[in-house]
Amino acid sequence: MSAGRQKTGRIAVIGLGxxxxxxxxxxxxxxxxxxxxxxxxTPYLDRLDLRPDQLRIASDNREELDRASAALKRAxxxxxxxxxxGGDPGVFAMAAAVCEAxxxxxxxxxxxxxxxVPGVTAMLAVAARIGAPLGHDFCAISLSDxxxxxxxxxxxxxxxxxxxxxxxxxxxxxxxxxxxxGKAFELLRGVLPAATPVIFGRAAGRPDERxxxxxxxxxxxxxxxxxxxxxxxxxxxxxxERGERAPLVYTPRFLTAESRx
Amino acid sequence: MSAGRQKTGRIAVIGLGxxxxxxxxxxxxxxxxxxxxxxxxTPYLDRLDLRPDQLRIASDNREELDRASAALKRAxxxxxxxxxxGGDPGVFAMAAAVCEAxxxxxxxxxxxxxxxVPGVTAMLAVAARIGAPLGHDFCAISLSDxxxxxxxxxxxxxxxxxxxxxxxxxxxxxxxxxxxxGKAFELLRGVLPAATPVIFGRAAGRPDERxxxxxxxxxxxxxxxxxxxxxxxxxxxxxxERGERAPLVYTPRFLTAESRx
Numbered sequence: 031m032s033a034g035r036q037k038t039g040r041i042a043v044i045g046l047g048x049x050x051x052x053x054x055x056x057x058x059x060x061x062x063x064x065x066x067x068x069x070x071x072t073p074y075l076d077r078l079d080l081r082p083d084q085l086r087i088a089s090d091n092r093e094e095l096d097r098a099s100a101a102l103k104r105a106x107x108x109x110x111x112x113x114x115x116g117g118d119p120g121v122f123a124m125a126a127a128v129c130e131a132x133x134x135x136x137x138x139x140x141x142x143x144x145x146x147v148p149g150v151t152a153m154l155a156v157a158a159r160i161g162a163p164l165g166h167d168f169c170a171i172s173l174s175d176x177x178x179x180x181x182x183x184x185x186x187x188x189x190x191x192x193x194x195x196x197x198x199x200x201x202x203x204x205x206x207x208x209x210x211x212g213k214a215f216e217l218l219r220g221v222l223p224a225a226t227p228v229i230f231g232r233a234a235g236r237p238d239e240r241x242x243x244x245x246x247x248x249x250x251x252x253x254x255x256x257x258x259x260x261x262x263x264x265x266x267x268x269x270x271e272r273g274e275r276a277p278l279v280y281t282p283r284f285l286t287a288e289s290r291x
Numbered sequence: 292m293s294a295g296r297q298k299t300g301r302i303a304v305i306g307l308g309x310x311x312x313x314x315x316x317x318x319x320x321x322x323x324x325x326x327x328x329x330x331x332x333t334p335y336l337d338r339l340d341l342r343p344d345q346l347r348i349a350s351d352n353r354e355e356l357d358r359a360s361a362a363l364k365r366a367x368x369x370x371x372x373x374x375x376x377g378g379d380p381g382v383f384a385m386a387a388a389v390c391e392a393x394x395x396x397x398x399x400x401x402x403x404x405x406x407x408v409p410g411v412t413a414m415l416a417v418a419a420r421i422g423a424p425l426g427h428d429f430c431a432i433s434l435s436d437x438x439x440x441x442x443x444x445x446x447x448x449x450x451x452x453x454x455x456x457x458x459x460x461x462x463x464x465x466x467x468x469x470x471x472x473g474k475a476f477e478l479l480r481g482v483l484p485a486a487t488p489v490i491f492g493r494a495a496g497r498p499d500e501r502x503x504x505x506x507x508x509x510x511x512x513x514x515x516x517x518x519x520x521x522x523x524x525x526x527x528x529x530x531x532e533r534g535e536r537a538p539l540v541y542t543p544r545f546l547t548a549e550s551r552x
Contacts, residue, residue: 052321055411057313094544118411120418122544126426129541133531140533146419148411150316150379157381158407165387166439167447169430169456177545178427182455186428189454193447195430270394272401280390283355283383284438 041105041142043125045118045149046077050235053155058147065112069101070124074114094124098131102139118151122172122200152259153198156231159241161270161278163229163261168196168281173203173210180210187214191221196267196281199260203251211260212251218262222246227269227279229261230254243269243279302366302403304386306379306410307338311496314416319408326373330362331385335375355385359392363400379412383433383461413520414459417492420502422531422539424490424522429457429542434464434471441471448475452482457528457542460521464512472512472521479523483507488530488540490522491515504530504540 042061047053062068065084068075072088080086089097098113105111115123125146132139157164169190175183190197197218202211215228224247232240232255242253246262254260263281270278303322308314323329326345329336333349341347350358359374366372376384386407393400418425430451436444451458458479463472476489485508493501493516503514507523515521524542531539 047316050318052318053316053409055308055314055316057311060313118415118419120415120423120425122426125419125423126541126544129423129426129529129531129539130543132539133529133541140531141536144422144539146423148314148415148419150409150411151415154379154381154409154412158379158386158409161405162381162386162390162407164381164431165383165390167430167432169428169451170425171428179546182546186454186456189450190430190456193450194443195447195451268390268394270390270401275402278390278393278405280387280394282391283387285440285443 039105039108039110039142040145041101041111041113041128042145042147043113043115043119043128044147045115045123045151046074047150048117048152048155048234048236053150053235055147055149058149061145061147062112064110066110067104068112068114069097070114074116078114094127095131098124098127099135102128102131102135102142105142106138118149119146120148121151121170152200152231152234153261155234156229156241156259156261159231159234159239160229160243160276162280163227163263163267164196164198165281165283166196166264166266167194168198170198170200172200173214174201174207175210183214184217187217188221191218194264194266196264197262199262202254202258202260204256211254215246215249215251219246222262223265226265227263227267229279230258231261232258241276243277300366300369300371300403301406302362302372302374302389303406303408304374304376304380304389305408306376306384307335308411309378309413309416309495309497310338314411314496316408316410319410322406322408323373325371327371328365329373329375330358331375335377339375355388356392359385359388360396363389363392363396363403366403367399379410380407381409382412382431413461413492413495414522416495417490417502417520417522420492420495420500421490421504421537423541424488424524424528425457425459426542426544427457427525427527428455429459431459431461433461434475435462435468436471444475445478448478449482452479455525455527457525458523460523463515463519463521465517472515476507476510476512480507483523484526487526488524488528490540491519492522493519502537504538
């Protein structure tokens with residue numbers, strides 16, 4: 031490998047947005063068109079319309095660090111490499127895995143040209159379909175206890191619910207993690223009003239989109255799957271009924287007098 | 292006004308992303324091209340390349356509810372109205388103001404076709420330019436005490452810092468609110484390690500972009516202006532030095548053993 035080839039290498043970590051082609055930014059489209067090798071979880075790679083000269087290296091969803099290292103290795107060999115994520119690559123996705131691999135890897139990986147291309151992350155797409163539930167202070171929590179202990183997740187949920195944040199839950203449920211979302215609802219029922227709106231936003235902007243709103247008292251974890259982002263309102267969050275149209279859910283920009291404690 | 296005209300009215304609340312034309316989604320571009328009347332804060336309207344037949348109604352940044360009501364009125368009169376925001380319209384922006392106006396306004400406003408077009412919000416664009424600081428649980432807080440009391444902001448900052456969230460601060464400073472960001476840093480210095488990375492991300496993706504990283508101990512509020520999103524790391528957030536290249540800042544996807552309390 032020559033020094034010259036090294037200098038042409040680049041690694042781009044690209045967010046493809048929640049799923050609709052209309053929500054892929056022109057920047058993402060351009061960087062994809064410039065790429066030579068594409069690393070990612072199969073369903074994300076399937077969204078790309080690659081040319082015959084563009085190479086596709088698919089891997090399982092759980093092999094993030096291996097995938098990042100393989101991609102960095104090819105970039106160091108001079109290739110224009112793309113690592114693709116759904117949504118935004120910086121939100122519970124590949125950008126952090128690539129940074130982890132860079133920190134742990136050979137010094138030459140730090141010299142690589144790294145570009146992160148942001149995208150519309152799931153909670154924003156879900157919020158847009160239902161009104162403006164993230165209209166005031168909010169947080170995003172991954173409910174996966176593969177990478178942090180469940181007690182930490184519980185402590186975080188309780189802290190933000192008590193402090194009045196709207197909560198967006200990523201990775202709410204999977205075959206290997208079937209009980210966590212139900213447990214989270216149980217905990218939140220002890221902190222938030224029973225009528226707090228809960229949004230189940232599945233596959234926002236895709237043909238199989240499904241949106242549902244219910245009270246926290248009735249929130250049923252079995253409504254969620256791996257493609258769902260769950261948004262739990264704050265005590266301020268309001269529902270506007272609209273007759274035959276779907277209700278709007280929003281969190282006002284201001285705090286009402288009674289909530290100022 | 293005939294019933295027929297009412298039915299053709301539509302109000303779209305559009306996120307134009309952080310500023311680069313490459314980060315405007317094709318969906319936003321399409322909805323803009325379909326619009327007849329455009330309501331917004333002047334700098335956001337200035338980003339649009341409107342046709343002579345498209346009407347522009349600019350207003351000051353503080354008149355959000357009036358602007359929303361004026362836009363809804365025109366939509367109810369049968370116009371295809373666009374309300375434009377920078378970033379994502381659902382994050383401290385116009386989507387919540389439009390929902391507030393709908394809830395308080397005449398019943399016919401609930402019958403209007405409302406479309407919210409999501410966009411890349413500032414914290415995602417800033418994070419992408421610097422690595423992956425939002426790679427684990429994070430929150431977004433507006434530091435404006437125009438719409439909520441300062442004590443609530445302090446309580447929220449303390450709750451999320453103690454619970455281990457990365458914190459993105461929107462509206463960190465303005466001429467009318469000069470001291471709040473300094474006070475927030477002061478409070479956070481009492482909770483977080485002195486070496487916690489703080490990112491000042493100004494105008495991400497625009498020609499006047501400016502990114503700076505410093506330790507919380509040295510974080511200087513005067514570095515921020517109205518176009519800045521400030522991201523404060525968690526105790527997990529790491530900085531990778533890269534010689535001549537700008538350092539990378541990221542938050543690992545997992546919790547390290549020593550932080551599991």
